[in-house]
Amino acid sequence: MSCRMFVEIFEVGPRDGLQNEPRQIATEDKIALVDLLSTAGFRRIEVTSFVPAKWVPQMADAAQVMAGIARRAGTAYSVLTPNLRGYQAARDAGADEVAIFASASEGFSRANLNATIAESLERLAPVAQAARADGVALRGYVSVVTDCPFDGAVPPQAVAQVVAALRDMGCHEISLGDTIGQGRPETVDAMLSAVLDELPATALAGHFHDTAGRALQNVEASLARGLRVFDAAVGGLGGCPYAPGAKGNVATEALAAHLAALGYRTDLDMAVIARAADMARNLRSA
Ligand SMILES: CC(=O)SCCNC(=O)CCNC(=O)[C@H](O)C(C)(C)COP(=O)(O)OP(=O)(O)OC[C@H]1O[C@@H](n2cnc3c(N)ncnc32)[C@H](O)[C@@H]1OP(=O)(O)O
Numbered sequence: 001m002s003c004r005m006f007v008e009i010f011e012v013g014p015r016d017g018l019q020n021e022p023r024q025i026a027t028e029d030k031i032a033l034v035d036l037l038s039t040a041g042f043r044r045i046e047v048t049s050f051v052p053a054k055w056v057p058q059m060a061d062a063a064q065v066m067a068g069i070a071r072r073a074g075t076a077y078s079v080l081t082p083n084l085r086g087y088q089a090a091r092d093a094g095a096d097e098v099a100i101f102a103s104a105s106e107g108f109s110r111a112n113l114n115a116t117i118a119e120s121l122e123r124l125a126p127v128a129q130a131a132r133a134d135g136v137a138l139r140g141y142v143s144v145v146t147d148c149p150f151d152g153a154v155p156p157q158a159v160a161q162v163v164a165a166l167r168d169m170g171c172h173e174i175s176l177g178d179t180i181g182q183g184r185p186e187t188v189d190a191m192l193s194a195v196l197d198e199l200p201a202t203a204l205a206g207h208f209h210d211t212a213g214r215a216l217q218n219v220e221a222s223l224a225r226g227l228r229v230f231d232a233a234v235g236g237l238g239g240c241p242y243a244p245g246a247k248g249n250v251a252t253e254a255l256a257a258h259l260a261a262l263g264y265r266t267d268l269d270m271a272v273i274a275r276a277a278d279m280a281r282n283l284r285s286a
């Protein structure tokens with residue numbers, strides 16, 4: 001066992017990576033991608049989302065994907081849930097972890113969730129309550145933590161307020177999303193400075209899209225603040241249907257290599273990751 005410090009890469013490719021693909025990807029291809037990723041050694045994989053098909057058509061087969069995957073001991077299978085109906089479907093599908101998501105800006109909240117921030121938090125409260133009652137692990141996301149495609153620069157304090165609300169609902173971890181990939185190490189650092197007043201780094205994750213090519217720099221800024229969990233998507237897949245211009249998540253293979261160069265271990269099988277990245281890219285271009 002290496003004595004290098006461990007950093008978890010939370011694989012979001014099957015959900016965040018694929019959700020924006022215009023061509024409907026076959027359910028069996030999604031299952032094959034998750035099954036391959038399961039052999040790479042991830043502690044957690046975000047498989048799909050239980051959202052209305054009219055909002056995100058690519059995720060319409062969430063229940064079938066969850067039913068079809070071969071679960072591996074040691075990997076938890078996580079899904080995104082926007083409301084109680086989505087949570088109930090996720091629970092019925094046997095999700096190990098559910099993620100609720102809110103926005104730090106009103107403009108993105110309206111576009112992505114059809115609600116104000118306050119309304120969206122009100123809608124998420126019963127989801128959190130149900131997850132706690134059922135003993136299902138609850139993750140939180142805050143989107144647009146530095147820049148919003150509608151409202152511009154996002155004040156760090158606005159992010160901290162939503163983080164505090166999700167913490168109070170019982171999220172064991174909150175992932176901070178640079179949804180449109182416009183964050184810079186300085187803006188990420190300022191945002192983290194405010195957020196860390198509410199939650200320790202051990203309960204935070206970084207979620208950086210690579211639109212402007214700064215995702216790895218933003219990961220480094222977050223490592224310096226103590227974060228040790230980062231979301232990534234094999235092949236750099238991704239984008240958000242409700243964030244104009246948003247590109248893919250930082251690529252899992254690039255992040256793992258970068259972390260290794262910085263002296264961290266991820267315990268992932270890089271040969272499998274390379275195959276999964278190829279598979280993901282082929283799904284996109286097929
Ligand atoms: C940054 C990111 O990448 S975040 C992930 C990407 N973005 C998303 O997934 C979008 C998430 N947003 C949403 O899911 C939606 O905005 C919601 C559900 C939160 C709110 O949308 P609204 O249209 O206001 O919800 P509303 O409750 O009116 O339901 C709309 C329809 O969806 C159905 N519906 C609601 N929730 C769900 C669900 N979880 N699963 C399936 N269908 C659902 C309703 O029955 C209704 O159906 P109808 O039109 O046939 O009557």
Ligand SMILES: CC(=O)CC(=O)O
Nearest residue numbers: 101141143144177179
């Ligand atoms: C929910 C997410 O996918 C996070 C983000 O990019 O805002």
